[in-house]
Amino acid sequence: MGDDAPESGRAMSQQTAPHRARPEAAGSRTPARRSWMARIRRIPIAYKLSLVISGLIVGCIGLLTLLIVQHQHQLLQVQFDNLGNTLASQVARSTMEPLLAEDRLALEVLARNLVSDPQVEGIAILKPDGTVVVQAGLTPMDAFPGRDEAPANWQGFAWNYRDPRNAVRLDLVSYSQPVRVKQVVAGQVVLTLDRTSWNRAMHQAQVHIALAGILALCIGLLLTFYLGRRLSRPIHDLLDLGRAIHEGEYRKQPFSIRRQDELGDLMQTLNRFAEHLEHKDRIEEALARYLSPTLARELVKSEHRPRLGGERVEATVLFADIVGFTRLSEGMDPEAVANLLNRYFAHIARACQRNQGIVDKYIGDCAMLLFGVPHHREEHAFNAVCCALSIQALVERENEVRARAGQPPLRFRIGINSGEMLAGNIGAMERMEFTVLGEAVNLASRLSSASTPGEILVTEAFLQRPDVRGRVVAHPHGAIRLRGFSRPVSTWIIEGLTPEYVRTLEERTERLWWQSLRRTA
Structure with missing residues (x-):
């Protein structure tokens, strides 16, 4: 959401910029010529093959026709000369x-x-x-x-x-x-x-030869076009499969390998390649269900083995905890408890992903969300606030559904904090997980525990961040003592966003709600 204002500002600056006429290049015909050359190069292989073979057929049939006509002409000329000399010799003797x-x-x-x-x-x-x-x-x-x-x-x-x-x-x-x-x-x-009748007969013979040549040429062209289409069909199949692979449709019907030539080998290779990509996609899809999609893609695409350790980053952590869930779940079947958590956690996951965050982990009835890691984003703190407000709105919608069904509502306590923290892999080489550690993380957890149901609790320092200041409506909550911190912490309760961002947030939350309805329908 924070990117909307800068984009609109850039659009306004582009609209108010003075119009400058672009002088035409001296060689304006060159692009047109290049365009024609590009079109010629883009002629399908079937047509190119047909044109080449047709040219060879035309040349061969034309040369053959010319040789036959010349040979026939010479033969008739010799026969006529022999006839004339023979008659003249007989007349001379007579x-x-x-x-x-x-x-x-x-x-x-x-x-x-x-x-x-x-x-x-x-x-x-x-x-x-x-x-x-x-x-x-x-x-x-x-x-x-x-x-x-x-x-x-x-x-x-x-x-x-x-x-x-x-x-x-x-x-x-x-x-x-x-x-x-x-x-x-x-x-x-x-x-x-x-010699008039002889010439007429020779001309008719030449016409017949030419017609036979044209007929042979037409048959050859038809056969050439048919063979060109037949030979280029596997190439089009290769292009279709390559296009499907490029678009991520790995489950496209694979080639039926009937050829034993180079094209058959290429088809078999592409089939194996598509199977490999499909397997990789399934691995990434499976990882994305246990990790965030961003982390899953990073793990699959990385050329190096994961290792322990991390780096210091500036990020934001959000904790969302269900109030009184232990008491609420008393007497419920484990399956019913899991379904209830899944329904609310699904709203949290969608709101987090829509606001450019990742779900770090689910801790019982609490969700830990990260913003600004593993990829840094300038407005990670503001994105966390938008995510928290979306979670509140989605939870209210879900509680309305539960109220109509005669079920008690659920309330969340949310704490948000930003600061320097260590982001990386924690655990052992045999089993590790990506998470963040540091005082800023602990403070966010304590803020979540100290907040009241339905509130978003932050520190005064959080509200002074450049990407949050002037965009959030909040009121003071007072200085409170938190476990693990020696000094009181000045806290504030976030009520919402400033008017210029309210409508965008409401529309975004509405789309998230309808997405959840379609998935549960």
Whole structure:
């Protein structure tokens, strides 16, 4: 509670601080770029694996398709060239005799018969000097009249022709073969073939190959995505278990180890790790029932063995003792006595924990609470006062319940004192306990014994502490003599807190009461 005022003060100072405009950094695009890089790095492993394998599949299928298309193109080209050279050679042999006999009519008949073939678009029979003897159909000499080429240079010449009648584009190839008579060149034959149908067939084959490649690519991508998800599933299971361990859910269903690879070993290791943490959590939970949760965590996390001894600290001790409990418990069963103590001590424990204290021990019908140990807190004395007032309010609520049930009420005598004391482990190496010792502790115990039922008794020096002065309402009780102290002690009775803290304390006590009702329901 004592931290509320400083926090509100800081909030006010932040609100009244003058507004300062922040200049934009020169490299404002750098954070955005880094953000994109971070998003790319956060892509799930399944997608990364799918992208990598998909890239390999695309590359392999694309390269394979390219090689097949090129090989098919070369194969068709070779076959077409073989066909053209074979036909040109046959025509050269057929024209040998008519050409030697200068039988022009026979040569024209031969040329017309050849041109009637759908694949043959033209033929030209030339003399050795290049003079055209007979010509029919489309020939490169007519298509390229300005090109002065030797007849032999038309061998394998590829060219295009667009028919003016139907605007059809023809892919043509001309082949040249000499007409030889006993090693003497008697002329030259230039045969032009139509390669359009061959190119169309090759294009269709390429389309089919590409479609087959795309189909294989799609199947490969689907299989890749499926395999990526399947391979990354155990990784997601590992992440879920790691997240559960981080959040303290050690009792999460462990892995069913079916794998015999590295992931299986990792799953088995994580299962053992989760079991170890669960065991450690159970130990800490069990210790917290006998010690304060703070001490239990310290013992579990400590890397050193506990040892006897302690250190001097500035802390606060609170003793809460039930008035007349011995007389009240006469005639009660031990179980009923234990239940009665447990019900009231539960209120004390919750009020102590809510006000940053620890329960040191229960001594019969008395509870000893510590504030400021084992971890020092600046407002340990004020926290003890708030705890005592909460205990009084909770006890009054509990007494109202007992009154409705026709049972007698219980009253507590509370004594609080602060000062220097020795905090540490007391006892033997075989059996020790954490507690505090010193004159300040003894004085708190004597104050509890000297107070009247329902009162909180403190010393005048306690009220002058910086964290208590001006925040507590109290009236003097007078100087009293206490056993074990030679001089009278000036004492005061705490009535409550100053108005600015009353509402917060009441709300806190109300929440503690409803928590106790839920736990006992």
